Amino acid sequence: MRPQKINDEELIKSIFQSIRSKGFDGVSIRDLEKCSGLKKASLYHRFPNGKIEMTQKVMAFVADWVSQNILSFLKDQNLDIETRLDKALENISLFYNNGEYTCLFKALSLENSYSIFDKELEKGMTNWIGAWEQFGIDKGLDPILAKENAVKVMIQIQGALTVSKVMKKNEVFTQTLKNIAQLYQL
Amino acid sequence: MRPQKINDEELIKSIFQSIRSKGFDGVSIRDLEKCSGLKKASLYHRFPNGKIEMTQKVMAFVADWVSQNILSFLKDQNLDIETRLDKALENISLFYNNGEYTCLFKALSLENSYSIFDKELEKGMTNWIGAWEQFGIDKGLDPILAKENAVKVMIQIQGALTVSKVMKKNEVFTQTLKNIAQLYQL
DNA sequence: GTCTATAGCTAGATAGAC
């Protein structure tokens, strides 16, 4: 047993960055060798089921990170309501690097890979929407409106990522986060 | 010279459906053989520069269709303002099959293919935004607000496509189109 | 213009040395 060149978390993080930017079909094992610093065979040693397993581990890591750093703030009834929103938006901005990074929902929802990952993607997005819904309710919104708003927020985040990428304007994303804040100011 | 099995427009349309759903990296020549009914060599005869040329021709076709069937209505000052919006939304719904189909902006904006197509994508999205902006101005909005709204509409369409796909709920897309209509009712 | 056949390459994946 030689020493690990890179620990599990750092390995997953580097693979995550490649998958999110190139998508499942677009990323190759060669790409993952480069970004991780490990050779093919080492990657297969760490993830016996190959690219699919790597992607699943990435999804689990991301779900966990998002849950702990974004959704938990939205749902935390021990914090005051303003802080909950501020912290969540702050970490969303961090997570997407102000709109420069793409999202797994986008990178993994094209046809080829979709069928393999659709259950997990749906579950992940349901969690996002649920957290915004809870936040809306705690903000005093009617439950129906809270749910509608939650979906609208999700749509705005996803849309802003695509638009800011295509238009090469990160301001589109930052402005959208401000608009989301305003949505809950009223 | 044998007769064409499939004419240029039908050929492009079938290739379009494969590219939009699988993305540039996800679609293979084998996929395109199946969806078009032509063999590899015939596809290369029609598009000597291969998959890149096919994608470029698809983008040109789509830009043209969108311009004629969506953006032209938004901009047409000879129609009454309600009809302009109704017609545009109707054909958007048709174009995306009520949110079931994806969008080239999404399918082609992942890292690998992006650098090849980014100029065209940006140009295409600029046209969309410009048309909504013009519509907003003719609707009586302040030019600044008209521009802001135009970007918001683009974000909502793109976001709704991702969300409705991941959540497997076309209603998300149809509802979003209604929300866009409302945005201009006020 | 379409086809079969094939070239040449790169992909994902594995075997076995250290």
Added chain:
DNA sequence: GTCTATCTAGCTATAGAC
């Protein structure tokens, strides 16, 4: 645990017959 070397399948692309 990591590596070099290798396998096989699939990919893009081309040559040449009809």
